Amino acid sequence: MDEVLKFFLEYKDMIFIIVLSVFLGIEVISHVPAVLHTPLMSGSNAIHGVVIIGAIIVMGHAESTLSLILGFIAVILGTLNVVGGFVVTDRMLEMFKKKKK
Amino acid sequence: METIQTFTSELSILEISYLVASVLFILGLKKLSHPATARSGNLWAAAGMGAAILFTILFHQKDGQPIGNVIWIVVALAIGSFMGWYASIKVKMTAMPQMVSIFNGMGGACAALISMMEFPKMQDHLAQTGAAHMLGGEGIAILLGLMIGGVSFAGSMIAFGKLDGRIGDFKHPILRIINLTFLVGLFVALVLILFMKPEAGNNLPIYLFAVAALIYGVTFVMPIGGADMPVVISLLNSFTGVAAAMGGFLYGNQAMLTGGILVGSSGTILTILMCRAMNRSLLNVIIGAFGVAGAAGTEDGDKTVKEISLSDAAVLLSYSQKIFIVPGYGLAVAQAQHLCHELDNLLASKGVEVKYAIHPVAGRMPGHMNVLLAEADVPYEKLVEMEDANNEMSNTDVVIVIGANDVVNPAAEDDPSSPIYGMPIIKALDAKNVIVMKRSMAAGYAAIPNNLFYHQKNRMLFGDAKATLQKLVAEIKSL
Numbered sequence: 001m002d003e004v005l006k007f008f009l010e011y012k013d014m015i016f017i018i019v020l021s022v023f024l025g026i027e028v029i030s031h032v033p034a035v036l037h038t039p040l041m042s043g044s045n046a047i048h049g050v051v052i053i054g055a056i057i058v059m060g061h062a063e064s065t066l067s068l069i070l071g072f073i074a075v076i077l078g079t080l081n082v083v084g085g086f087v088v089t090d091r092m093l094e095m096f097k098k099k100k101k
Numbered sequence: 102m103e104t105i106q107t108f109t110s111e112l113s114i115l116e117i118s119y120l121v122a123s124v125l126f127i128l129g130l131k132k133l134s135h136p137a138t139a140r141s142g143n144l145w146a147a148a149g150m151g152a153a154i155l156f157t158i159l160f161h162q163k164d165g166q167p168i169g170n171v172i173w174i175v176v177a178l179a180i181g182s183f184m185g186w187y188a189s190i191k192v193k194m195t196a197m198p199q200m201v202s203i204f205n206g207m208g209g210a211c212a213a214l215i216s217m218m219e220f221p222k223m224q225d226h227l228a229q230t231g232a233a234h235m236l237g238g239e240g241i242a243i244l245l246g247l248m249i250g251g252v253s254f255a256g257s258m259i260a261f262g263k264l265d266g267r268i269g270d271f272k273h274p275i276l277r278i279i280n281l282t283f284l285v286g287l288f289v290a291l292v293l294i295l296f297m298k299p300e301a302g303n304n305l306p307i308y309l310f311a312v313a314a315l316i317y318g319v320t321f322v323m324p325i326g327g328a329d330m331p332v333v334i335s336l337l338n339s340f341t342g343v344a345a346a347m348g349g350f351l352y353g354n355q356a357m358l359t360g361g362i363l364v365g366s367s368g369t370i371l372t373i374l375m376c377r378a379m380n381r382s383l384l385n386v387i388i389g390a391f392g393v394a395g396a397a398g399t400e401d402g403d404k405t406v407k408e409i410s411l412s413d414a415a416v417l418l419s420y421s422q423k424i425f426i427v428p429g430y431g432l433a434v435a436q437a438q439h440l441c442h443e444l445d446n447l448l449a450s451k452g453v454e455v456k457y458a459i460h461p462v463a464g465r466m467p468g469h470m471n472v473l474l475a476e477a478d479v480p481y482e483k484l485v486e487m488e489d490a491n492n493e494m495s496n497t498d499v500v501i502v503i504g505a506n507d508v509v510n511p512a513a514e515d516d517p518s519s520p521i522y523g524m525p526i527i528k529a530l531d532a533k534n535v536i537v538m539k540r541s542m543a544a545g546y547a548a549i550p551n552n553l554f555y556h557q558k559n560r561m562l563f564g565d566a567k568a569t570l571q572k573l574v575a576e577i578k579s580l
Contacts, residue, residue, distance in 0.1 A: 007238060010238065014353070025363040036133065041338055043143050045338050054345075054352060055214070057161060060158070062218075068173065070214055076180050085185075090144070095472060096471075
């Protein structure tokens with residue numbers, strides 16, 4: 001039990017962020033119209049591309065050639081997620097805008 | 102968790118940029134859920150991402166060391182950006198779900214790779230300090246990131262294959278048992294690895310763990326019917342969010358943490374909303390009762406379908422007052438949305454009121470049909486949501502069903518044995534006449550027989566949606 005309590009104390013800041021973000025995420029999109037389901041999914045898909053930051057950190061501190069190569073691949077994959085995600089979402093939403101005119 | 106660093110203004114700026122990025126992610130998502138602000142919301146989130154990436158490269162430090170290999174990082178960013186941008190520009194609107202699935206898989210793979218690289222480092226470090234086990238926040242975050250990221254990657258690739266028609270459904274009751282075993286096995290393995298005595302260079306367990314996660318990703322998605330892929334992609338999307346958050350936990354990185362968890366929770370809600378639109382539970386989707394019961398449904402034997410000729414259809418449409426078009430994925434596949442718009446313009450010029458009845462899950466993703474019709478410049482006002490369309494159905498002369506099937510299947514209302522029983526549908530039969538445009542009598546994507554086709558109000562217009570629409574437009578013009 002002490003271990004669990006110690007764990008909580010050690011990571012309390014992040015546990016707070018996690019719990020509050022869960023509620024925030026639910027609240028933020030709970031009234032989305034069905035029309036926007038696909039763009040919203042695509043947009044949030046791009047946002048989890050934030051994992052790219054982890055890839056940059058790993059690669060930036062890579063010590064061996066192997067970890068440099070793996071990091072290189074990770075950065076490419078993360079960038080694909082980010083750039084592809086945002087561009088695809090923008091393309092979808094561009095069409096919504098056009099038809100309003 | 103990183104050790105406490107001494108103050109430098111660079112580190113402060115970096116953390117501020119993460120705060121700004123988190124706020125932009127939240128505002129971006131918020132704006133994305135309103136039609137008028139959606140596009141700027143996407144750009145805001147992208148700006149937040151750009152800032153977080155830039156400042157990480159410039160100012161991030163680990164044990165006092167700045168980011169190295171900057172040239173290679175920039176090269177990787179450039180390659181990824183070009184590939185991502187090119188693929189997104191080239192992809193057809195109909196193939197959008199597949200594309201999202203691929204990008205999602207890339208994010209998952211990225212998260213899994215990070216864990217694969219961080220685990221040996223952690224193990225070597227713990228081995229040096231003579232720790233008895235690897236239990237702790239760092240170990241948990243690494244292993245969860247690897248597991249969830251791996252499942253998300255493998256699952257997304259299978260989902261892509263299914264949507265693209267490269268992979269068929271593989272349903273077998275034994276898969277359920279295999280899946281459950283794998284899922285339990287993964288968690289057991291996770292705990293076992295955490296309690297292992299760290300030993301420098303002993304990386305076999307983590308490799309095996311990664312392989313198991315990948316296999317589970319495949320067997321998890323494999324039995325789920327193709328029609329349910331949107332729900333699966335949305336679910337995997339939230340998985341990747343959680344995997345990214347694990348990375349944030351590992352590095353004490355708030356931008357990754359908020360971004361990842363936001364997507365994780367909003368993605369889960371979105372998944373549930375999608376399920377609700379089909380009147381099914383998430384569990385029902387995952388276990389995959391859909392296709393198994395597909396053979397059920399009433400087979401009354403001698404049912405006949407009536408066909409309608411092109412000229413009859415043209416006359417019927419031209420002398421109607423009010424028409425609803427019910428578009429489905431078949432319309433999108435045939436790339437017929439532009440012709441469809443031409444037909445509706447033509448009829449409108451003859452004084453016919455033409456509107457589109459959009460089922461929330463028409464197409465391959467919720468909202469997919471709106472995007473496709475928008476591509477063909479169909480005005481926003483003409484798109485009517487299912488409930489409003491159903492209210493107007495009784496004073497509608499003709500309903501034209503183009504390449505849609507399950508969303509107009511009356512079995513959802515009157516056949517409790519049907520797998521789609523309870524799903525809200527567009528009540529085409531409330532209108533005076535129904536014309537179904539379809540390539541053949543084959544069942545829809547969910548493989549459920551449709552009694553609408555045999556109804557006396559309905560007549561079939563067989564053929565490829567595009568070719569048929571072309572002929573129909575020509576026929577109406579010549580009247």
